[in-house]
Amino acid sequence: MKVYDEKHIKNIALLGAPKAGKTLLAEDMLFEAGITHRRGTIEGKNTVSDCHEIEQERGNSVFATCIHTEWHDYKINIIDTPGFDDFAGEMISSLRVADTCVMVINAQHGVEVSTELIWNYVDRFQKPVIFAINQMDHPKSDFDNTLVSLQKRFGSPVTQMQYPAKQGEGFNAIIDLLKMVMYKFPAAGGKPEKLPIPDNEKDKAVMLHNSLVEKAAENDEKLMEKYFETGTLDEDELREGLKLGMIHHDVFPVFCMSAKKNMGSGRMMGFIDNVAPSPREAGPEMKAEPQLLEPIIDLEVMVPEEMVGDVMGDLQTRRSLIMGIDPKANYQVIKARTPLAELDRYSTTLRSLSQGRGTFSQQFADFAPVPFEVQQKLAKNSKVAEVELV
Ligand SMILES: Nc1nc2c(ncn2[C@@H]2O[C@H](COP(=O)(O)OP(=O)(O)OP(=O)(O)O)[C@@H](O)[C@H]2O)c(=O)[nH]1
Ligand SMILES: [Mg+2]
Numbered sequence: 183m184k185v186y187d188e189k190h191i192k193n194i195a196l197l198g199a200p201k202a203g204k205t206l207l208a209e210d211m212l213f214e215a216g217i218t219h220r221r222g223t224i225e226g227k228n229t230v231s232d233c234h235e236i237e238q239e240r241g242n243s244v245f246a247t248c249i250h251t252e253w254h255d256y257k258i259n260i261i262d263t264p265g266f267d268d269f270a271g272e273m274i275s276s277l278r279v280a281d282t283c284v285m286v287i288n289a290q291h292g293v294e295v296s297t298e299l300i301w302n303y304v305d306r307f308q309k310p311v312i313f314a315i316n317q318m319d320h321p322k323s324d325f326d327n328t329l330v331s332l333q334k335r336f337g338s339p340v341t342q343m344q345y346p347a348k349q350g351e352g353f354n355a356i357i358d359l360l361k362m363v364m365y366k367f368p369a370a371g372g373k374p375e376k377l378p379i380p381d382n383e384k385d386k387a388v389m390l391h392n393s394l395v396e397k398a399a400e401n402d403e404k405l406m407e408k409y410f411e412t413g414t415l416d417e418d419e420l421r422e423g424l425k426l427g428m429i430h431h432d433v434f435p436v437f438c439m440s441a442k443k444n445m446g447s448g449r450m451m452g453f454i455d456n457v458a459p460s461p462r463e464a465g466p467e468m469k470a471e472p473q474l475l476e477p478i479i480d481l482e483v484m485v486p487e488e489m490v491g492d493v494m495g496d497l498q499t500r501r502s503l504i505m506g507i508d509p510k511a512n513y514q515v516i517k518a519r520t521p522l523a524e525l526d527r528y529s530t531t532l533r534s535l536s537q538g539r540g541t542f543s544q545q546f547a548d549f550a551p552v553p554f555e556v557q558q559k560l561a562k563n564s565k566v567a568e569v570e571l572v
Pocket of ligand 1: 198199200201202203204205206207224225241242243244263264265266316317318319320439440441442443
């Protein structure tokens with residue numbers, strides 16, 4: 183397995199009101215990163231993230247699910263959280279481990295009551311925030327109104343990075359104000375073509391690009407000087423300024439996309455890669471807490487296709503990170519990282535879940551911090567050795 187240093191690992195939490203499209207966005211990200219080869223749908227009850235029966239019955243997320251992707255040189259761990267208040271505990275514990283919060287906003291509604299409730303927690307943790315305005319393909323979507331609702335509620339840090347070239351059913355292109363290009367998507371979504379900004383959009387794009395440059399410059403004296411002298415910043419300087427702004431909650435970059443059509447998530451992932459602060463960069467802003475570590479196991483579970491759902495569901499209840507699923511003859515091989523503490527009697531469970539047809543192998547992978555809720559449980563029966571970090 184590839185080894186990443188800390189600078190190349192990012193943990194992002196997808197947060198937002200119920201039905202905004204977080205789970206579908208996670209599905210796009212897995213697909214874009216090449217971890218899965220087809221995108222599931224909520225209606226089809228076959229997304230990676232909503233793999234519990236209860237989630238499929240209800241058609242919404244109940245548990246926070248951590249899924250793992252590799253994106254260029256980065257390992258990005260994505261935590262898809264439930265939007266419904268009933269499950270806020272899952273959302274809050276995800277915030278603790280996230281380096282960047284992606285607040286998914288439904289472009290049909292703009293800022294919702296739930297968005298505000300979630301924000302109270304995001305603000306408390308002071309993690310860097312990105313807004314993803316989703317559902318741009320929906321006939322009732324309104325990008326401008328949604329952006330205004332964000333600006334009204336979250337103020338001047340709201341920083342427009344993009345806008346849709348057209349919205350609603352014909353949505354298929356995004357004007358990008360950092361790169362100053364138009365991304366045009368194929369009908370099936372995925373990787374866009376990079377085109378020059380059309381003439382009729384140029385004035386608007388240049389004006390918004392200039393505000394973006396100014397916003398990036400505000401975060402650093404050196405950048406401000408350069409901006410005053412030359413009237414502009416190059417792409418690296420822009421990134422640097424935005425990153426500093428994100429660390430200090432002076433910049434909340436805004437992207438737009440359609441999770442349903444898989445248009446736009448790739449660009450946001452690229453930005454998270456290049457610009458979003460890594461844990462180390464954002465570190466001084468966040469309070470270090472002593473951490474309890476536990477051993478993590480790499481599991482490979484081979485089961486017949488029709489049993490994948492049950493086996494994955496069980497793995498999720500064991501706090502597993504699903505790393506991928508690959509076909510092998512008539513079987514599927516599920517790769518997962520699971521805390522050793524959760525593997526008690528796993529062979530018995532797998533045997534009964536798969537009617538004796540499943541097999542698995544395991545190998546020590548790493549030590550990882552124990553989640554807060556689990557620590558509390560452990561504190562009650564303290565048979566565990568502690569490893570203290572700063
Ligand atoms: N038209 C359109 N529909 C979308 C889009 N994204 C999500 N949806 C639909 O919105 C509904 C909710 O999507 P989910 O991905 O489950 O939303 P969620 O934010 O995970 O919802 P919770 O788990 O309940 O918080 C589903 O019916 C999706 O098909 C989009 O980009 N465009
Ligand atoms: Mg969901």
